Amino acid sequence: MNNNKVIEVSGLTKMFGDFTAVNAISFEVEKGEIFGFLGANGAGKTTAMKMLIGISAPTSGQAKVAGFDVYKETESIKKNIGYMSQKFALYDDLTVKENITFFGGIYGLSKKRIAEKRDELIEELGLQEVANSLVASLPLGWKQKLSFSVSLIHDPKIVFLDEPTGGVDPITRRQFWEMIYKAAHNGTTIFVTTHYMDEAEYCDRVSIMVEGKIEALDTPKKLKEQFKVASMNDVFLKLARNIE
Amino acid sequence: MKRFIGFVRKEFYHIFRDKRSLFILFGMPIAQILLFGFAITNEINNVDIAILDLSKDATTKEIIHKIAASNHFSIVDIIEQESSIESIFKKGKVKAVLQFENNFGSNLIKEKQATVQVLTDATDPNMASTISNYITAILQNYQKEVNENVTFNYQIIPQSRMVYNAELKSVYMFVPGVMTVILMLVSAMMTSISITREKEQGTMEILLVSPLKPFQVIVGKVFPYIFLSIINALVIVLLSIFVFNVPVKGSLFLLGFESVLFIITSLALGILISTISATQQTAMMISLMGLMLPTILLSGFIFPIGSMPLPLQVISNIIPAKWFIIIVKGIMLKGIGLGFVLKETLILLLMALVFMGLSVKKYKIRLE
Amino acid sequence: MKIILYIIRKEFKQIFRNKGMLPIIFILPILQLVILSNAATYEIKNIELGYVDADHTRLSRGLMEQFKGSTYFNISEHFSSEKDANQALQKGEIDAYMYIPNHFERDLQNDKTNTIGVYVDAIDGAAAGIINVYISQIIQKYNKRIATDFVQISDTIQKPSSIDSIPLFWYNETLNYKTFMVPGILVLLVTMITLFLSGMNIVREKEIGTLEQINVTPIKKHQFIIGKLFPFWVIGMALLTIGLILAKVIFNVPILGNLALLYGYTSVYILVILGMGLFISNFTDTQQQAMFIAWFFVVIFILMSGLFTPIESMPKWAQFLTEFNPIRYFVEIIRMVMLKGSGFMDILPLALKTLAYAIIMNGLAVWSYKKTS
Numbered sequence: 001m002n003n004n005k006v007i008e009v010s011g012l013t014k015m016f017g018d019f020t021a022v023n024a025i026s027f028e029v030e031k032g033e034i035f036g037f038l039g040a041n042g043a044g045k046t047t048a049m050k051m052l053i054g055i056s057a058p059t060s061g062q063a064k065v066a067g068f069d070v071y072k073e074t075e076s077i078k079k080n081i082g083y084m085s086q087k088f089a090l091y092d093d094l095t096v097k098e099n100i101t102f103f104g105g106i107y108g109l110s111k112k113r114i115a116e117k118r119d120e121l122i123e124e125l126g127l128q129e130v131a132n133s134l135v136a137s138l139p140l141g142w143k144q145k146l147s148f149s150v151s152l153i154h155d156p157k158i159v160f161l162d163e164p165t166g167g168v169d170p171i172t173r174r175q176f177w178e179m180i181y182k183a184a185h186n187g188t189t190i191f192v193t194t195h196y197m198d199e200a201e202y203c204d205r206v207s208i209m210v211e212g213k214i215e216a217l218d219t220p221k222k223l224k225e226q227f228k229v230a231s232m233n234d235v236f237l238k239l240a241r242n243i244e
Numbered sequence: 245m246k247r248f249i250g251f252v253r254k255e256f257y258h259i260f261r262d263k264r265s266l267f268i269l270f271g272m273p274i275a276q277i278l279l280f281g282f283a284i285t286n287e288i289n290n291v292d293i294a295i296l297d298l299s300k301d302a303t304t305k306e307i308i309h310k311i312a313a314s315n316h317f318s319i320v321d322i323i324e325q326e327s328s329i330e331s332i333f334k335k336g337k338v339k340a341v342l343q344f345e346n347n348f349g350s351n352l353i354k355e356k357q358a359t360v361q362v363l364t365d366a367t368d369p370n371m372a373s374t375i376s377n378y379i380t381a382i383l384q385n386y387q388k389e390v391n392e393n394v395t396f397n398y399q400i401i402p403q404s405r406m407v408y409n410a411e412l413k414s415v416y417m418f419v420p421g422v423m424t425v426i427l428m429l430v431s432a433m434m435t436s437i438s439i440t441r442e443k444e445q446g447t448m449e450i451l452l453v454s455p456l457k458p459f460q461v462i463v464g465k466v467f468p469y470i471f472l473s474i475i476n477a478l479v480i481v482l483l484s485i486f487v488f489n490v491p492v493k494g495s496l497f498l499l500g501f502e503s504v505l506f507i508i509t510s511l512a513l514g515i516l517i518s519t520i521s522a523t524q525q526t527a528m529m530i531s532l533m534g535l536m537l538p539t540i541l542l543s544g545f546i547f548p549i550g551s552m553p554l555p556l557q558v559i560s561n562i563i564p565a566k567w568f569i570i571i572v573k574g575i576m577l578k579g580i581g582l583g584f585v586l587k588e589t590l591i592l593l594l595m596a597l598v599f600m601g602l603s604v605k606k607y608k609i610r611l612e
Numbered sequence: 613m614k615i616i617l618y619i620i621r622k623e624f625k626q627i628f629r630n631k632g633m634l635p636i637i638f639i640l641p642i643l644q645l646v647i648l649s650n651a652a653t654y655e656i657k658n659i660e661l662g663y664v665d666a667d668h669t670r671l672s673r674g675l676m677e678q679f680k681g682s683t684y685f686n687i688s689e690h691f692s693s694e695k696d697a698n699q700a701l702q703k704g705e706i707d708a709y710m711y712i713p714n715h716f717e718r719d720l721q722n723d724k725t726n727t728i729g730v731y732v733d734a735i736d737g738a739a740a741g742i743i744n745v746y747i748s749q750i751i752q753k754y755n756k757r758i759a760t761d762f763v764q765i766s767d768t769i770q771k772p773s774s775i776d777s778i779p780l781f782w783y784n785e786t787l788n789y790k791t792f793m794v795p796g797i798l799v800l801l802v803t804m805i806t807l808f809l810s811g812m813n814i815v816r817e818k819e820i821g822t823l824e825q826i827n828v829t830p831i832k833k834h835q836f837i838i839g840k841l842f843p844f845w846v847i848g849m850a851l852l853t854i855g856l857i858l859a860k861v862i863f864n865v866p867i868l869g870n871l872a873l874l875y876g877y878t879s880v881y882i883l884v885i886l887g888m889g890l891f892i893s894n895f896t897d898t899q900q901q902a903m904f905i906a907w908f909f910v911v912i913f914i915l916m917s918g919l920f921t922p923i924e925s926m927p928k929w930a931q932f933l934t935e936f937n938p939i940r941y942f943v944e945i946i947r948m949v950m951l952k953g954s955g956f957m958d959i960l961p962l963a964l965k966t967l968a969y970a971i972i973m974n975g976l977a978v979w980s981y982k983k984t985s
Binding site for chain 3: 053074081083089092094102103
Binding site for chain 3: 265268269276280284285286289290333334339352356358359362364365366370371376379381383386400402403405412413425522523526529530533537538541542547552579580
């Protein structure tokens with residue numbers, strides 16, 4: 001297997017009873033890529049992602065994440081990935097420092113390393129003032145950035161972001177994507193789902209899911225050329241209309 | 245008004261879509277009342293006892309036979325020495341030991357008096373004294389039979405009538421109690437959760453901003469639960485009547501009316517709890533931890549209020565269940581009418597109003 | 613191992629930061645233990661007794677004097693008719709009344725026996741039985757007195773033979789109900805708190821989304837579960853300690869047995885309860901559902917625990933069901949150890965059952981917790 005491919009998916013399917021949420025999707029992601037996993041709400045993005053991060057067993061098909069099989073080696077996958085959920089799942093009733101310490105500990109980092117990372121994160125995000133405040137008191141944008149940083153705390157090979165910019169103002173969104181670039185630059189592969197089509201522009205490659213299937217997969221530039229439109233938003237609209 | 249109806253309809257949808265909770269809401273009370281009606285009883289049956297017969301004559305044999313024949317007792321052990329008593333008590337094998345003195349039979353004939361020691365494990369005092377009383381009764385019966393031909397002089401003989409419950413069925417006492425406890429707990433819990441859940445999910449603010457008045461919001465939230473609780477109450481009463489043969493001597497209509505009143509009071513209490521709770525967890529813990537034991541213990545459900553120390557008797561007055569149990573027992577078992585339970589009814593009404601009033605006030609404060 | 617410590621630390625922080633819950637976890641149980649233990653009593657006191665005296669003779673008045681002197685009864689009033697007395701009984705103003713008929717004294721002198729009517733409100737059958745016994749006993753005593761008053765020299769005195777039953781109450785001479793109830797109520801409180809907290813805790817993480825976050829980490833199932841439940845185990849043991857201290861200091865409940873034995877047993881018992889809480893939370897999606905289920909079981913367990921009504925009195929099928937009721941075991945054992953001084957061998961059978969229960973329950977719970985769905 002090619003060392004450069006960190007995610008390999010082939011014919012992956014998830015069914016809930018009669019309903020097919022993810023319909024035999026296939027794609028590959030290379031190391032250091034920012035891979036956008038686009039689609040409308042309910043298209044099956046989150047379901048697909050859950051299979052890749054090892055918390056949902058596929059109905060059929062194959063997939064490997066960081067070289068490990070999603071059926072049998074989920075625990076190994078989890079050692080090598082980071083995850084930021086839609087709800088920015090941090091503990092509201094713990095402080096910023098306590099959250100960082102906790103997740104660092106869960107990932108098995110040494111005390112020394114946790115302390116290093118903690119100082120690093122707080123410095124980078126400018127959270128010195130609120131380091132000892134409860135996360136509940138932070139504005140949404142700060143929670144989001146903190147959540148992202150926590151997902152990287154153990155220097156994973158791949159980080160999965162599920163709708164990371166929901167409800168956040170444009171400036172913060174911009175700053176957030178700068179953080180993503182930095183991580184990708186350092187060699188971390190980014191797998192991000194979103195329904196904001198403009199964010200697709202920031203990705204190296206995107207795939208667009210419609211009703212469980214991948215209907216388009218390429219760089220944003222090539223997709224715009226293919227559909228002869230000026231923005232990713234229009235690409236999506238065209239796709240959606242074609243399906244109808 | 246239309247808004248209000250729309251709101252109530254939403255509440256109904258919430259409830260009926262949560263199948264698991266619905267199942268519990270209806271299934272649990274039914275299961276519980278069936279279970280308790282059959283299993284909870286004060287009567288003494290098949291209590292394990294041991295015999296220490298130091299005499300072993302015809303008389304003691306006869307008496308032991310009589311005791312064995314009684315379905316209150318089950319003789320599981322015969323011991324030979326006093327020293328064995330301690331260990332069987334410690335092991336918890338028997339609840340009592342009957343010790344017949346030496347030469348029992350001859351003492352009875354010659355001295356006209358003989359002794360049986362009834363040693364009971366009084367860690368359960370109630371059981372111990374009841375066992376004591378029953379044994380005494382059996383002994384008295386035995387004596388009566390033996391002394392049948394002798395007439396006694398100058399005896400007042402009491403003729404007892406057990407009014408309202410000739411067979412002393414403990415079901416009569418417990419079923420109204422179980423009904424009350426279940427209704428109160430379910431009602432209070434349901435409403436307290438319903439409101440705090442909106443708070444936690446953030447949808448409460450939407451309600452607050454809407455043109456619905458606070459009072460309308462509260463009533464709207466309570467309304468579906470009144471409906472559900474009435475169904476619960478109906479099922480419980482039907483089970484009591486048809487499965488447990490608890491009579492309904494009084495007016496069914498009055499019973500229904502009082503039940504609705506009690507349900508409203510319990511729901512109002514639930515709302516009050518929710519207004520002082522920040523999270524669902526807190527609301528539920530208060531409903532369960534704070535209401536359950538006091539309701540079971542202080543309502544007269546199992547323990548007679550008259551026997552409690554005075555301060556507790558006073559406290560029991562603020563437990564709505566206490567008043568409702570009096571009403572239910574009165575209507576079902578004594579057949580009394582509204583006139584006789586007027587006081588209790590008014591008290592329940594007052595409680596309901598106070599709870600609602602406090603809730604609305606607390607709700608308003610949060611608005612400001 | 614270290615990972616478990618991280619989780620434990622987080623849990624404790626969260627518990628103690630929750631200002632609303634702390635009083636509920638600690639103060640409410642203490643209050644209930646102290647106050648409610650006083651409520652639990654089957655003693656029948658303050659019996660409201662009415663009477664209708666249609667005779668108005670020395671004999672009838674003498675009889676009523678006996679009752680007035682008794683500490684069990686409060687003579688409420690003299691009713692002029694049975695109808696009035698019945699009404700009072702209906703209203704619940706009196707618990708019982710006696711009817712002394714006309715010609716009472718005269719009939720006794722002539723026929724040597726007479727009857728009076730005793731009417732007892734028997735809705736509480738057990739209490740009614742006891743009230744009846746008390747009344748009979750007082751009448752018996754009076755009978756002995758009047759026999760000597762009325763006897764005439766020509767009458768032959770027949771003395772019946774009598775069997776005296778002497779009651780001896782072991783471990784609780786004064787029939788103190790509190791000695792009986794306090795340990796039992798303590799068991800209830802420890803059980804309720806640990807069950808509710810553990811049941812709701814994991815569901816809450818489900819609801820807010822942090823459970824998913826944790827499931828994506830390489831943390832092992834057992835690490836997570838042990839870390840989550842350990843703090844509640846500690847709280848349970850702490851409550852036990854506080855409760856025992858209060859029992860001794862306020863209620864003077866004896867502690868005859870080995871405390872180490874009690875603590876040892878309790879530590880296993882709490883594991884059963886925690887396992888239940890975990891099991892419940894694995895199958896519910898919302899805190900509400902978890903609470904309802906926990907509530908359902910708790911109410912059944914409490915009422916069928918032998919704490920308020922004896923297990924021996926239940927029908928066989930119900931007694932069988934109580935084998936699955938952990939509270940039943942704890943109530944029995946805490947009484948045996950504290951009040952009778954029972955030792956390790958004495959409680960072994962019950963303790964082994966509890967241990968088996970703990971292993972099965974926790975095994976089920978851990979197995980049903982799935983990191984991957």
